[in-house]
Amino acid sequence: MKPLFLALFLFFSLVSSAVAAPVGETSTTLSALGKENLPIKIVSDRLEADDMARKVKFIGHVVVRRGDVTLYAQEVLVTYLQGKGDIEEIIASGEVRIIQNDRIATAARATLYQKDAKIILSGSARLLQGKDSIEGEEITVFINEERSIIKAGQDGRVQAIFHPNESGVKP
Numbered sequence: 001m002k003p004l005f006l007a008l009f010l011f012f013s014l015v016s017s018a019v020a021a022p023v024g025e026t027s028t029t030l031s032a033l034g035k036e037n038l039p040i041k042i043v044s045d046r047l048e049a050d051d052m053a054r055k056v057k058f059i060g061h062v063v064v065r066r067g068d069v070t071l072y073a074q075e076v077l078v079t080y081l082q083g084k085g086d087i088e089e090i091i092a093s094g095e096v097r098i099i100q101n102d103r104i105a106t107a108a109r110a111t112l113y114q115k116d117a118k119i120i121l122s123g124s125a126r127l128l129q130g131k132d133s134i135e136g137e138e139i140t141v142f143i144n145e146e147r148s149i150i151k152a153g154q155d156g157r158v159q160a161i162f163h164p165n166e167s168g169v170k171p
Contacts, residue, residue, distance in 0.1 A: 040066040042076070054080050054088075062092075072097040073110075087114045096121075104128040107139070117143040125150075135159045 045060025056078045058064075064071040074094025081088050090112040098105040108123025118140065121127075125139040137153035150158045 038067045040064065044076075054082060056080075069098070069100045071110075072099075087112075089113055102128075102130050119143065131161070131163045133159075133161050 042058055042062065042064045044058035044062040046058075048057045048059065049055075050057075058076040060074065062071075062073045062076045064076065071092060073092040073096045075092070077091045077093075078087060079089045079091075080086060092110045093108065096105075096107050096110045098110065105121060105125075105127050107121035107125040109121070111120045111122075112118075113120075120141075121139040122137065124135075125137065126133060126135045127139065134150055136150035136158040137156065138151045139148060140151075141148045150160075152158045
């Protein structure tokens with residue numbers, strides 16, 4: 001599941017660093033996503049920008065694409081820092097899906113805290129890669145520490161399903 005966590009981080013860091021990035025080469029390798037100046041395309045029903053509040057909000061059927069990573073949500077709110085325009089926080093809400101190849105993350109809400117290098121998926125959070133999955137009410141990924149915490153809801157439990165690697169086994 002580690003590549004999925006990396007994919008989530010790269011996606012959000014790409015969104016945050018590429019709001020005004022120039023068009024560059026398109027590469028489908030995960031490692032290239034963080035290094036190349038890939039274009040980012042955001043489509044929504046409406047866009048609201050508030051320079052005084054340092055916020056940009058994409059509303060309604062939001063689709064964000066960069067390289068082979070796509071985010072779907074009903075709303076994406078970007079808060080940036082005064083001055084340089086660096087990203088402080090990104091919040092995607094409403095039927096959030098992040099997809100890269102066979103990796104899928106779903107939740108009611110996804111929040112990236114740029115300074116803390118932390119992503120929180122909340123509201124029936126689920127990570128899928130192939131047949132493997134992890135589910136909980138909240139999944140927190142600490143990017144720089146390569147660790148995560150999955151929390152259950154009040155009445156639930158965390159569920160993880162892993163399938164052993166069968167690549168070397170002959171029938």
